[in-house]
Amino acid sequence: MTDAILDELFEVIEQRKADLPEDSYTASLFTHEKGENAVLEKLGEESTELILAAKDDDREEIAHEGADIVYHLLVLLSMKDMDLKDLRAALRERR
Numbered sequence: 001m002t003d004a005i006l007d008e009l010f011e012v013i014e015q016r017k018a019d020l021p022e023d024s025y026t027a028s029l030f031t032h033e034k035g036e037n038a039v040l041e042k043l044g045e046e047s048t049e050l051i052l053a054a055k056d057d058d059r060e061e062i063a064h065e066g067a068d069i070v071y072h073l074l075v076l077l078s079m080k081d082m083d084l085k086d087l088r089a090a091l092r093e094r095r
């Protein structure tokens with residue numbers, strides 16, 4: 001997890017959280033009437049879609065749904081005032 005794309009994506013998410021632009025999907029998750037349940041529901045849906053893609057052996061779809069999950073996970077971390085350091089620390093502890 002040293003790929004810069006994750007840090008760049010997390011930075012954009014933090015920026016959207018701060019600025020809340022109207023046309024931003026990310027911002028809409030932070031202001032959603034369902035609160036954090038909106039992102040939790042998305043994580044549930046995307047996980048199901050990932051499982052279906054895996055069962056179909058659809059490699060392109062596995063990557064697509066996996067990316068959706070990573071994005072929504074980063075939004076969740078930001079909502080909880082956590083960041084990639086927390087995720088990296090958890091992964092490192094398992095080595």
Ligand SMILES: N=c1c2ncn([C@@H]3O[C@H](COP(=O)(O)OP(=O)(O)OP(=O)(O)O)[C@@H](O)[C@H]3O)c2ncn1[C@@H]1O[C@H](COP(=O)(O)O)[C@@H](O)[C@H]1O
Nearest residue numbers: 009012016023024025026027045046049065067068071072
């Ligand atoms: N990485 C993502 C990202 N991944 C997924 N999504 C959105 O998450 C939603 C997923 O919901 P759905 O499953 O209903 O979408 P779908 O495409 O119909 O479903 P699938 O069949 O694809 O799973 C879609 O609206 C996607 O656009 C994302 N929206 C934004 N980003 C990143 O966030 C940045 C800022 O985006 P904005 O906040 O929109 O400016 C972008 O530049 C991207 O880098």
